[in-house]
Amino acid sequence: MKRVMYLAALSVVVLSCNKTNKTEQTVVESEQQTEEVVDAGATLQKGSDFDINSLTVSEADLGVFPFLTLPKGLRTVNPLQKKYDICFFPINGVMTSFEGRLYKANITAEDGEEFSQRYFEKSLEEYLVSVGAIKIFDGEITKEAYERYTKQDPNKGDQGDMGYADQQIRCYVIRSKDQGNIYIQFTANNAGGTLNILQEEAFKQTITKVSADDIQRDLNDKGKSILYIQFDLDKSDITADGDESVRQITTVLKRDPSLKIAIEGHTDNTGNAAHNKELSKNRAHAVMQSLIAQGIEKTRLSAKGFGADKPLVANDSEGNKAKNRRVELVKIK
Structure with missing residues (x-):
């Protein structure tokens, strides 16, 4: 009888130990799984580790x-x-x-x-x-x-x-x-x-230097060529880059001795309207004087400033205002 009771008690202890071990193992496995999930999520969201x-x-x-x-x-x-x-x-x-x-x-x-x-x-x-x-x-x-x-x-x-x-x-x-x-x-x-x-995508530069061929094609096809000649800020002094554009105009005029052009200056609508008109006139005349200095007869040229009176586009953004600050060459028939 005592032997039976002893075996029964021993069985309870063994079962209890097995249950405890299984519970501990389950907890450990659960903690390992949780750690794995957290690690995976953290890796995906670490900006310092991001490498495309x-x-x-x-x-x-x-x-x-x-x-x-x-x-x-x-x-x-x-x-x-x-x-x-x-x-x-x-x-x-x-x-x-x-x-x-x-x-x-x-x-x-x-x-x-x-x-x-x-x-x-x-x-x-x-x-x-x-x-x-x-x-x-x-x-x-x-x-x-x-x-x-x-x-x-x-x-x-x-x-x-x-x-x-x-x-x-x-x-x-x-x-x-x-x-x-x-x-x-x-x-x-x-x-x-x-x-x-x-x-x-990588940026692709599409701006190229205005050439005499471009100017001549526009004058032949459209009757005018729109140029963005560089001047000193709020002045009529032509910059070095602007001089290059004027040299291209000179080349066109020397190719065709019969060609006559009107040089028209334009501004955006920033500031005083009277000042803008005077500035655009002075810039157009500066281009004309530079062409004359390079051997073009004055009788083939005229110059006038329009200020902001003839915008290409609405002056509603800095980009559009830049488009309106221009010099137009108009073919005189």
């Missing part, structure tokens, strides 16, 4: 820019699309500039529908993962990060803008075999979403 060349290359067929459609039932509102521009993406929370082909859009629901933040985010995330995109950031932009970059962003406040303080942003990168590096970021709430896509 270390990412796996995606061989997925992405289609054409901007590479994805919107989820069914959603639409854009006047998206911003530029062949080349700058956009800032959060690398470890630091808004970092990348350049290339750009797409930025505000996203809303179709008429009569309610926008779902969850539907928008889940649709994008699942699709991006399916084509080999890697999440590099998922978090908030700090006030300091916003203030550091905001004045550098030429598209701040335009369609599809994001990157404001305390805004939650998710950012993915696709290192595509055929399309190069593609950056995608989006944010949303229950009112709507915002989506940015940039296909990274």
Whole structure:
């Protein structure tokens, strides 16, 4: 009887020990799994470790820019699309500039529908993962990060803008075999979403020196040639670069001794109108005097200033104002 009781007690102790060992093993395995998940997440979001060349290359067929459609039932509102521009993406929370082909859009629901933040985010995330995109950031932009970059962003406040303080942003990168590096970021709430896509590209310089051939072709085909001759600021003194343009005009006039031109000066609408008209007249005369000094007869030339009276485009941006500060050569028949 005592032997039976002893064996029973021993069995209880063994079972208890086995149970304890299994419980401890389960806890250890669970802790190891948790550590693995945390480590993986931290690695993906460490901006200091981000290196585009270390990412796996995606061989997925992405289609054409901007590479994805919107989820069914959603639409854009006047998206911003530029062949080349700058956009800032959060690398470890630091808004970092990348350049290339750009797409930025505000996203809303179709008429009569309610926008779902969850539907928008889940649709994008699942699709991006399916084509080999890697999440590099998922978090908030700090006030300091916003203030550091905001004045550098030429598209701040335009369609599809994001990157404001305390805004939650998710950012993915696709290192595509055929399309190069593609950056995608989006944010949303229950009112709507915002989506940015940039296909990274190197800048290609398209400005070339104006040549006599260009001027002659424009005069023959259009009857006028538009030049951006360099002058000293708010003066009629021609700079060294401007002298080169004048030499090209001289070449055209010497090629065709019968050619006569009117030299017309133009400004933007900044400042006093009377001053601008006088400045444009003096600049046109400066070009004419330089041509005469290079052997062109005065009888073949005339000069007049129009100030801001004849703009090429509206003076509503610095870029457009620069286009209006010009000299036009008009062929006299």
